Amino acid sequence: MWGGRFEAGPSAIMREINASIPFDKALWRQDIAASKAHVAMLGACEIVSGEDAVAITKGLEAVAAEYEANGVPEDWDLEDIHMTTESRLAELIGPVAGRLHTARSRNDQVATDFRLWVRDAVDQADRGLKALQVALVTRAGEHAASIMPGFTHLQTAQPVTLGHHLMAYYEMIARDRSRFADARRRMNRSPLGAAALAGTGFAIDRHMTAQALGFSAPTDNSLDSVSDRDFALDFLMAAAQCSLHLSRLAEEFIIWASQPFGFVTLPDALSTGSSIMPQKKNPDAAELVRGHSGRIVGCLTALMITMKGLPLAYSKDMQDDKPPVFEAASLLALSVAAMTGMVAETRFRTERMRAAAELGFATATDLADWLVRQADIPFREAHHITGAAVKLAEQRGVALDQLPLADLKVIDSRIDERVFKALSVEASVAARKSHGGTAPDQVRLRVAQARTTLGL
Numbered sequence: 001m002w003g004g005r006f007e008a009g010p011s012a013i014m015r016e017i018n019a020s021i022p023f024d025k026a027l028w029r030q031d032i033a034a035s036k037a038h039v040a041m042l043g044a045c046e047i048v049s050g051e052d053a054v055a056i057t058k059g060l061e062a063v064a065a066e067y068e069a070n071g072v073p074e075d076w077d078l079e080d081i082h083m084t085t086e087s088r089l090a091e092l093i094g095p096v097a098g099r100l101h102t103a104r105s106r107n108d109q110v111a112t113d114f115r116l117w118v119r120d121a122v123d124q125a126d127r128g129l130k131a132l133q134v135a136l137v138t139r140a141g142e143h144a145a146s147i148m149p150g151f152t153h154l155q156t157a158q159p160v161t162l163g164h165h166l167m168a169y170y171e172m173i174a175r176d177r178s179r180f181a182d183a184r185r186r187m188n189r190s191p192l193g194a195a196a197l198a199g200t201g202f203a204i205d206r207h208m209t210a211q212a213l214g215f216s217a218p219t220d221n222s223l224d225s226v227s228d229r230d231f232a233l234d235f236l237m238a239a240a241q242c243s244l245h246l247s248r249l250a251e252e253f254i255i256w257a258s259q260p261f262g263f264v265t266l267p268d269a270l271s272t273g274s275s276i277m278p279q280k281k282n283p284d285a286a287e288l289v290r291g292h293s294g295r296i297v298g299c300l301t302a303l304m305i306t307m308k309g310l311p312l313a314y315s316k317d318m319q320d321d322k323p324p325v326f327e328a329a330s331l332l333a334l335s336v337a338a339m340t341g342m343v344a345e346t347r348f349r350t351e352r353m354r355a356a357a358e359l360g361f362a363t364a365t366d367l368a369d370w371l372v373r374q375a376d377i378p379f380r381e382a383h384h385i386t387g388a389a390v391k392l393a394e395q396r397g398v399a400l401d402q403l404p405l406a407d408l409k410v411i412d413s414r415i416d417e418r419v420f421k422a423l424s425v426e427a428s429v430a431a432r433k434s435h436g437g438t439a440p441d442q443v444r445l446r447v448a449q450a451r452t453t454l455g456l
């Protein structure tokens, strides 16, 4: 009745909309591993004979070898990776292949395969993030005492050290890694054996398959096992948060590389030229990291919205869980690699940073602090006096420490020559030795701790 609009008839549309093989073939290794664990258990529990279990195992290994050599064939009639593998297994070993699906369902099968895949993605993310941390602590160690302007509102605020700034990202990445580690711990339970939704009447050993697949234990509720995807969402939430950090770091490099800043020279290998403007060197990799974070957050949103409102247990909507997770995982891996290269290879133009730190009266707080400490003036009043000094320096077009003492004394007679020691950017950062402060000694301390944590 509605065929006029469509070239294909309804059954062809059904085949196409139903087929997940175009993307879930990425699960083939996990699918083979889970099937091998399952059949070994069926054999051990005498649900299939030892002989059949061996035949099925060998058959699965043969299928895996074919996939390895030629890729996974995409036949929409076979819907997904589970049916594709089982069908090929039957072609290779005959009807005994049909015993593999005893005491399981595609519902617990896909939940298991996907958890295994996401667990690997977590491990991959962790390795990449660790490499990024290594790059950060290495550069931070080199620049523990390199002075740059610190900003709030992107306005010069107080001098900081470049090492301190880089270590801020080390801390963010450390929390990202701990979010991935939390996600891994929670997801590491085996849904295999939950079967379609209610468990199975066969006397299976779920602990055995859990152990074989490296899970800490089986899950405890069969309905939950086949119907939740919070493990995938945990991954996406950690990935989204991490991508926000990467995006902010990318944004810093983009700003720093712009000509008015000129704080960095980006590695050629992670930049591109312009087809029309010969002078251009564009921070494309950083911009794409910033852009990819939007897509990763989109993947999280997509799966959250897929899952909301689904009744227990499995619904086919859940087949759509994989593309956003696959996409986010590969975008994240690329982004982490790009930022690692950028941190490791960028040339920091410390003389430009130092000069910029001199601008914008970055040590005004130090003048106010000095008035508090040396002249016992309440901070609010010191703030006011300093404001007057900044105004005068601004009128004259000089830095604070270039104002003659006589002029400072006109503003407040309690100021004396010792103040100049406090007004240099070096003195400013060196003074900030509070725990977690920007003083070079504090940065060196934190870098040393971080290197130990990283096993360097």
Ligand code: ARG
Pocket: 020, 024, 079, 080, 106, 107, 110, 314, 316, 318, 319, 320
């Ligand atoms: N391809 C399916 C998925 O990814 C496998 C589970 C199918 N289960 C079912 N009852 N149709 O979700």
